[in-house]
Amino acid sequence: MGRFRALVAYDGTDFFGWQIQPTVRTVEGELTTALARISQRISKVQGASRTDAGVHAEGQVIHFDYQGRMTAAELLRGLNALSGPDVALLRCETAADSFHARHDARGKLYRFDLWADRIGHPLFRRTTLHVPYRLDLDAMRQAAGHLVGEHDFSCFRASTCDAPSPRLRLSRLELVGNPPLLQFLVEGTAFLKYMVRTLVGTLLEVGRGRRSPDSMVELLQTADRTQAGETVGPRGLHLVRVDYEQRLW
């Protein structure tokens, strides 16, 4: 009994994102319903990241309070039995009462998967963005180099973003993998709304030769969302890891 934290994975395809909503299926809603069936003495679930509709997670972190007699291992089994096959608790353990999945997070690692081939592959359609044109990977890597570091990321920020400041530190923006399967690894202390998807959309325009790698420097200076590229679809985006002061698991 007390506070628990868990590592959660989900296939975001059939969820309307993380945040609980009255009429649609969300990950927070699914876990909250499962918890309520286990005990009425369980608090609301708190997630580290409110992932958008269609975004996947391999390492979301949550916490909740529970006053009953079940152990962490029993809670894990119970929750997995009561929630759909597209979400699972991978780990569950007791935590200090002061632990907070969102406030204590020090950084996050996202991965954005691309299927860069003329024809989309049926087995990768749920978890990658299909990019049906040739990409200049070197140009994309050069452009990414200009974006790493501490900057005002206003040009990559959705108009509905409610983050306190657009000034953030992007510690990693790396393009890895072998065509046709490519992956962006994106790491930072915090992110603005749609930031990763707009970074990817802008770098894809560099890859197609529609922007130069060096134009990224000016783009950041405009601080103007209309100057950046499109916000690409969510299906390639994966929340891979949430980091805390101390390493969990």
Added chain:
Amino acid sequence: MGRFRALVAYDGTDFFGWQIQPTVRTVEGELTTALARISQRISKVQGASRTDAGVHAEGQVIHFDYQGRMTAAELLRGLNALSGPDVALLRCETAADSFHARHDARGKLYRFDLWADRIGHPLFRRTTLHVPYRLDLDAMRQAAGHLVGEHDFSCFRASTCDAPSPRLRLSRLELVGNPPLLQFLVEGTAFLKYMVRTLVGTLLEVGRGRRSPDSMVELLQTADRTQAGETVGPRGLHLVRVDYEQRLW
């Protein structure tokens, strides 16, 4: 115009297998419907392998005859536009009139993917078999070694199998990958019905210590299906490649 062949990939999850059936969605049915919408001068589709319900393909090969004016590239685009997102022609080209996708096949490579962890992963649930117990990989590899070669595979054959002979040559049965994602690579000139899935089911029993690796020798000799392990579910099975006398693509 004339004969065409194509390389086809599909996510088998939402198909009732390859073979056309009147009331359910099948891959052959999906492609036949799409072809008929392109031209009434297109023959039936012939596939190299009649994969079972739920089995995936990365390298199925088909052929068909078409007497109109569209090129192979146009047929590929048209078919992909007209069929669901869970099936795609990856390549399409003209072929000799004598080419037959099934009769000319000289061998096939299958891959069977396992998710060997206590908890099934939501993002791998459609394409892997979840194996929630510890496996002795060395014992499984030893057992696999006894099965490679030319044998009477009657003990791994479904009672409804209509293959002319149970005597086949299995040229490869290899366990690769890193836990929790493991893969069996299974290659041979021909296969009996449910043979790959029953080989996997039997080797998993070896992995759990319920059979010894050396017991495979006797098992083959019994030629009795009731002596082998269970036929595991199809979702881990992928048709990776069909081989012909000459290398295609």
